[in-house]
Amino acid sequence: MSKNRKIKVLVCKPGLDGHDRGAKVIARALRDAGMEVIYTGIHQTPDDVVNTIIQEDPDAVMLSILSGAHNALCPLIMDKLKEKGIDDVLVAVGGIIPDEDKPILEKYGLKGFQGPGTELKEIVEFVKTNLKR
Amino acid sequence: MTEIDEQKTLKPKKGERLESFRNLSDIETKRLYTPEDIKDLNYELDLGEPGKFPFTRGVYRNMYRGRLWTMRQFAGFGTAAQTNERYKFLLEHGQTGLSVAFSLHTIYGYEADNEHALGEVGKEGVSIDTLKDMETLFKSIDLSKISTSMTINAPASILLAMYIVTAEKQGHTPDLLRGTIQNDILKEYIAQKSWIFPPEQSMRLIVDTIEYCTKHVPQWYTISISGYHIREAGSTAVQELAFTLADGFAYVEAAMDRGLNVDDFAPRLSFFFNAHNNFFEEICKYRAARRIWAKRMKNKYGAKKQESLRMRFHTQTAGVSLTAQEPENNIVRVTLQGLAAVLGGTQSLHTNSFDEALCLPTEKAVKIALRTQQIIAHESGVADTVDPLAGSYYVESLTNRMEEEAEAYFEQIEELGGVIPAIKANFFQKEIANASYKYQQEIEKNQRIIVGVNDFQLRESCSTPLLKIDEQVSKEQIDLLNKIRKDRDNEMVKAKLSKLKIAAKGSENLMPYIIESVREYASIGEIIATLKEVFGTYDEDSIF
Numbered sequence: 001m002s003k004n005r006k007i008k009v010l011v012c013k014p015g016l017d018g019h020d021r022g023a024k025v026i027a028r029a030l031r032d033a034g035m036e037v038i039y040t041g042i043h044q045t046p047d048d049v050v051n052t053i054i055q056e057d058p059d060a061v062m063l064s065i066l067s068g069a070h071n072a073l074c075p076l077i078m079d080k081l082k083e084k085g086i087d088d089v090l091v092a093v094g095g096i097i098p099d100e101d102k103p104i105l106e107k108y109g110l111k112g113f114q115g116p117g118t119e120l121k122e123i124v125e126f127v128k129t130n131l132k133r
Numbered sequence: 134m135t136e137i138d139e140q141k142t143l144k145p146k147k148g149e150r151l152e153s154f155r156n157l158s159d160i161e162t163k164r165l166y167t168p169e170d171i172k173d174l175n176y177e178l179d180l181g182e183p184g185k186f187p188f189t190r191g192v193y194r195n196m197y198r199g200r201l202w203t204m205r206q207f208a209g210f211g212t213a214a215q216t217n218e219r220y221k222f223l224l225e226h227g228q229t230g231l232s233v234a235f236s237l238h239t240i241y242g243y244e245a246d247n248e249h250a251l252g253e254v255g256k257e258g259v260s261i262d263t264l265k266d267m268e269t270l271f272k273s274i275d276l277s278k279i280s281t282s283m284t285i286n287a288p289a290s291i292l293l294a295m296y297i298v299t300a301e302k303q304g305h306t307p308d309l310l311r312g313t314i315q316n317d318i319l320k321e322y323i324a325q326k327s328w329i330f331p332p333e334q335s336m337r338l339i340v341d342t343i344e345y346c347t348k349h350v351p352q353w354y355t356i357s358i359s360g361y362h363i364r365e366a367g368s369t370a371v372q373e374l375a376f377t378l379a380d381g382f383a384y385v386e387a388a389m390d391r392g393l394n395v396d397d398f399a400p401r402l403s404f405f406f407n408a409h410n411n412f413f414e415e416i417c418k419y420r421a422a423r424r425i426w427a428k429r430m431k432n433k434y435g436a437k438k439q440e441s442l443r444m445r446f447h448t449q450t451a452g453v454s455l456t457a458q459e460p461e462n463n464i465v466r467v468t469l470q471g472l473a474a475v476l477g478g479t480q481s482l483h484t485n486s487f488d489e490a491l492c493l494p495t496e497k498a499v500k501i502a503l504r505t506q507q508i509i510a511h512e513s514g515v516a517d518t519v520d521p522l523a524g525s526y527y528v529e530s531l532t533n534r535m536e537e538e539a540e541a542y543f544e545q546i547e548e549l550g551g552v553i554p555a556i557k558a559n560f561f562q563k564e565i566a567n568a569s570y571k572y573q574q575e576i577e578k579n580q581r582i583i584v585g586v587n588d589f590q591l592r593e594s595c596s597t598p599l600l601k602i603d604e605q606v607s608k609e610q611i612d613l614l615n616k617i618r619k620d621r622d623n624e625m626v627k628a629k630l631s632k633l634k635i636a637a638k639g640s641e642n643l644m645p646y647i648i649e650s651v652r653e654y655a656s657i658g659e660i661i662a663t664l665k666e667v668f669g670t671y672d673e674d675s676i677f
Binding site: 011015016017018019020021023024025027028029037039040041042043045046067068069070071072073076096098115116117119120121 | 238250252256257326366453455456490492566569583586601602604675
């Protein structure tokens with residue numbers, strides 16, 4: 001991507017999980033690192049997420065899930081993006097993702113899996129180095 | 134010590150680990166506290182004997198010498214049948230009260246097969262759709278003998294109705310029932326976010342439950358006014374204290390506006406606080422909370438009964454303080470936090486399980502958490518005398534300081550027009566987001582050390598056995614729901630729901646209508662959907 005443009009990131013809370021402390025802290029850290037950040041707020045259905053991605057055209061999408069619903073929600077989001085022909089957006093998921101679930105989510109093209117205790121600078125670096133455009 | 138000596142010891146910064154020592158509320162902690170720090174303290178007025186106004190030293194004369202706190206572990210997962218097994222396990226191991234964690238779809242009032250429930254059923258708590266599930270949840274548990282806390286907010290009136298009818302089917306009248314519903318919607322808008330209706334309509338439902346219980350379920354604590362979630366969302370201890378009490382006063386005012394007498398309902402209000410890492414800060418928070426509550430209830434709201442003035446509270450150790458790194462270390466954190474809660478005079482306690490940064494707790498982890506409380510209670514000796522820290526120069530001075538800081542917040546909230554206008558102006562949400570970001574930055578800069586996370590890290594990864602919720606749970610729950618839909622009298626359900634809807638449009642107390650709907654096996658989802666048609670829903674601006 002061109003050096004003059006800010007990296008645009010969508011921070012997103014899919015499902016009913018209201019634990020948004022992590023998502024908000026990450027949103028602010030990415031903004032402080034010079035990125036343009038949009039935070040969707042909570043209670044996003046997979047369709048909501050995909051529609052926002054189509055509208056906002058972000059470079060990266062950071063999903064935050066702590067409720068255990070990741071195995072149901074993430075693959076659905078990825079399938080819907082594929083249907084829409086969107087394949088140049090980095091989609092990462094963090095929160096509480098048990099190790100054994102990671103390979104399944106990776107198969108759907110998800111990355112990241114940052115859990116509790118991850119340093120903010122590590123997340124900023126992750127976004128910068130994993131962009132697909 | 135002479136003044137000159139004191140200066141000598143204070144001046145040089147060397148010899149001290151940090152430039153300044155600040156607690157989690159960003160209040161500076163001095164090197165030393167002396168009689169000078171509490172010179173204005175008046176024992177009778179500011180502390181009082183335990184069990185006497187202003188209850189700073191505790192709400193009962195004997196405290197734990199009489200009866201230990203209730204050891205109440207929050208539990209719920211999967212189907213009602215699975216959680217019923219866990220409850221029996223906990224009761225067999227000496228737990229003395231039940232505390233129900235509900236699945237998110239239940240908390241938001243969606244049926245298990247609603248699109249919003251996708252992937253959520255039974256994951257964070259037990260999945261409840263209808264009275265049938267509630268009957269299963271308490272199967273072979275005598276509801277006249279146990280006290281039950283239900284962490285349920287927007288649909289609290291519905292779950293209470295189900296509890297009343299379940300007990301009735303066991304042969305018990307509502308006046309025998311003991312327990313609490315969380316029922317605290319204001320902190321949902323402020324922090325935890327599981328609201329359904331707009332604030333004003335939510336407040337109506339809450340006052341309905343307060344009014345109904347005052348008349349019919351007199352031993353029930355009608356609301357558990359909660360700071361826990363405010364803290365978990367990233368607030369400081371002072372913010373937790375101030376925002377929770379501000380919410381409490383808002384409920385008192387709402388009930389008084391309905392025409393209820395403060396002394397009729399105030400004795401059944403209870404509180405729920407967090408126990409975080411900074412030991413003395415937490416203890417002082419509880420002591421300050423009791424004093425603020427007692428003073429305001431007496432002076433501002435004119436309460437006369439002692440029971441209306443004394444703040445009783447439940448405590449849970451801080452989930453947010455648990456680390457995924459070296460999870461066994463959490464056992465030690467929980468011990469210190471639980472000890473702070475006990476030294477702060479809590480009435481009941483939940484100690485977190487060490488694996489909760491990773492999953493819902495396994496049976497082994499839950500047992501250690503319960504044992505932690507039993508060790509504090511029976512081995513440490515701290516429960517043998519009342520409020521042992523009273524009179525400490527540091528503890529009393531920090532208690533005073535926290536009260537002052539809370540009072541400053543009350544003024545700000547008042548200037549904004551009260552709690553609901555402050556919510557709509559995002560006041561609380563911004564304060565919490567700022568505090569939470571600041572805390573995270575202090576950790577990143579190593580200004581605060583979290584063992585195993587930003588210092589003393591272990592390189593090899595450790596493995597902890599995890600509790601997995603079978604994806605099959607969702608299917609099972611939907612099957613149960615479909616069976617109920619087939620077996621019940623659907624015409625009757627429709628009739629009861631339409632009566633509820635008409636009542637919701639007026640100003641009657643809705644509890645009797647909800648109880649009638651529940652009795653016919655109307656689901657929580659159906660009842661909430663009916664109320665949404667009248668009350669509408671609420672959306673917030675998402676700030677960060």
